[in-house]
Amino acid sequence: MSKYQENRLFIHNTLNRKKELFTPLTPPHVGIYVCGPTVYGDPHLGHARPAVTFDLLYRYLKHLGYKVRYVRNITDVGHLESDADEGEDKILKKARLEQLEPMEVVQHYSNRYHEAMAALNVLPPSIEPRASGHIIEQQVMAQQIIENGYAYESNGSVYFDVLKYNEQHRYGKLSGRVLEDMLSDARQLGRQDEKRNSVDFALWKRAEPSHIMRWASKWGEGFPGWHLECSAMSKKYLGEKFDIHGGGMDLLFPHHECEIAQSVAATGSDAARYWMHNNMVTINGQKMGKSLGNFITLEELFTGSHSLLEKSYSPMTIRFFMLQAHYGSTIDFSNEALGAAEKGLIRLMGALKALEKLEPEDTTGSFDVDAFERNGYKAMNDDLGSPVLIAHLFDAAKYINTTLSGNDMISAAQLEKLKSLFGVFIFDILGLQEFEDKDTADLTEKLVDLLLDIRLEVKKKKDFELSDRIRSELASFGIIVKDKKDGFEWELKK
Numbered sequence: 001m002s003k004y005q006e007n008r009l010f011i012h013n014t015l016n017r018k019k020e021l022f023t024p025l026t027p028p029h030v031g032i033y034v035c036g037p038t039v040y041g042d043p044h045l046g047h048a049r050p051a052v053t054f055d056l057l058y059r060y061l062k063h064l065g066y067k068v069r070y071v072r073n074i075t076d077v078g079h080l081e082s083d084a085d086e087g088e089d090k091i092l093k094k095a096r097l098e099q100l101e102p103m104e105v106v107q108h109y110s111n112r113y114h115e116a117m118a119a120l121n122v123l124p125p126s127i128e129p130r131a132s133g134h135i136i137e138q139q140v141m142a143q144q145i146i147e148n149g150y151a152y153e154s155n156g157s158v159y160f161d162v163l164k165y166n167e168q169h170r171y172g173k174l175s176g177r178v179l180e181d182m183l184s185d186a187r188q189l190g191r192q193d194e195k196r197n198s199v200d201f202a203l204w205k206r207a208e209p210s211h212i213m214r215w216a217s218k219w220g221e222g223f224p225g226w227h228l229e230c231s232a233m234s235k236k237y238l239g240e241k242f243d244i245h246g247g248g249m250d251l252l253f254p255h256h257e258c259e260i261a262q263s264v265a266a267t268g269s270d271a272a273r274y275w276m277h278n279n280m281v282t283i284n285g286q287k288m289g290k291s292l293g294n295f296i297t298l299e300e301l302f303t304g305s306h307s308l309l310e311k312s313y314s315p316m317t318i319r320f321f322m323l324q325a326h327y328g329s330t331i332d333f334s335n336e337a338l339g340a341a342e343k344g345l346i347r348l349m350g351a352l353k354a355l356e357k358l359e360p361e362d363t364t365g366s367f368d369v370d371a372f373e374r375n376g377y378k379a380m381n382d383d384l385g386s387p388v389l390i391a392h393l394f395d396a397a398k399y400i401n402t403t404l405s406g407n408d409m410i411s412a413a414q415l416e417k418l419k420s421l422f423g424v425f426i427f428d429i430l431g432l433q434e435f436e437d438k439d440t441a442d443l444t445e446k447l448v449d450l451l452l453d454i455r456l457e458v459k460k461k462k463d464f465e466l467s468d469r470i471r472s473e474l475a476s477f478g479i480i481v482k483d484k485k486d487g488f489e490w491e492l493k494k
């Protein structure tokens with residue numbers, strides 16, 4: 001029996017608003033589509049949360065023995081400043097401001113994104129398609145939707161006819177919104193408006209003369225609407241029906257709602273069977289935003305170079321901090337919370353090292369390793385309960401430390417199983433890595449310098465016995481001291 005048959009994984013399906021047993025269409029194969037970044041700026045906390053969330057899902061499904069095809073796109077065209085098909089294309093705007101070719105902007109920020117994801121130990125997806133590389137597929141899908149009667153051409157643009165669609169299907173089934181409310185909230189259409197109704201959205205937009213990113217189409221030169229790329233690319237790489245579609249909660253409406261409508265209108269299938277959404281990140285209790293001055297990029301976090309940060313936080317601290325919350329809850333970043341996560345991670349990694357030092361005895365210790373294994377998987381099977389898994393790891397860490405200090409014991413069988421489970425849970429599933437504890441490293445450096453300064457004074461007083469003792473004892477910890485004319489140099493030999 002493979003691991004995925006032993007483990008009944010439940011995930012919260014946004015579509016039905018309840019936890020459902022995950023049953024893939026064609027096991028052992030699983031298809032996942034996750035909306036990736038629009039690459040027009042440095043990656044920030046808002047990028048890290050979905051990436052880490054779906055990395056946890058990807059890792060866990062792979063650990064259970066599924067063969068996962070994980071598609072995460074890059075949006076490089078068509079994402080306008082406003083959700084209402086208005087404003088400038090985000091990438092074009094950046095290109096204009098920086099006087100760059102739009103594809104230079106795309107390449108630059110895609111590279112930055114990949115670097116940050118690698119630092120967070122987020123596995124690369126199986127396929128990473130770009131919207132601009134799938135213009136034909138998007139045109140074909142828009143045409144299909146027109147032919148099926150759910151879209152119309154207007155003045156060189158193509159719009160999705162939401163009212164028409166809602167006669168046979170339900171527009172709002174994912175977000176729980178009701179069309180009548182949306183209509184009464186929406187602004188009145190102006191006379192020149194190309195849309196039949198304010199709730200209609202663009203599948204294809206006519207390009208104004210100044211618009212650089214443009215492609216030929218049967219409707220004239222233009223560019224695809226933002227929502228269409230994900231429907232077209234998920235269909236291309238995962239088929240008309242696939243297992244899981246993920247993304248941030250901010251994409252639920254309109255983006256994901258529109259994706260469902262497009263897929264149903266084009267193929268008759270609503271594409272994904274399970275929809276998963278990670279919750280948002282706040283900073284000191286506030287929504288993150290450039291105008292609020294609390295917009296923190298990942299690089300600023302890794303280097304500590306933002307006025308709101310008291311120090312730098314390693315990528316593993318950020319990852320661990322996110323995993324300590326359930327992906328469905330909001331998380332609030334503050335120096336205190338990050339500091340606490342860092343301490344927790346150091347404790348966990350310390351326990352992992354301590355495991356190597358434990359001497360097994362003939363008697364079994366107080367810790368139930370089998371229950372630890374069961375509970376760890378149980379936590380993950382309950383909608384990826386990483387915070388609960390981490391709590392169990394802390395219990396195990398406590399036992400390891402108690403045993404190391406001689407107040408409990410461990411048998412060889414217990415030790416072997418605990419080592420293997422720590423590896424599985426910490427590295428394979430949570431995706432954590434050994435990390436350099438910078439604060440302790442800084443402190444060590446200061447202490448060695450202090451001790452060697454004292455040794456210089458000892459030498460001046462001709463106490464060579466004490467001076468030599470300091471030198472040889474430091475050498476026993478791997479610290480090699482070289483005396484120089486005007487002082488000393490030292491290095492740590494590993």
Ligand code: ZN
Binds near residue numbers: 035036
């Ligand atoms: Zn998308």
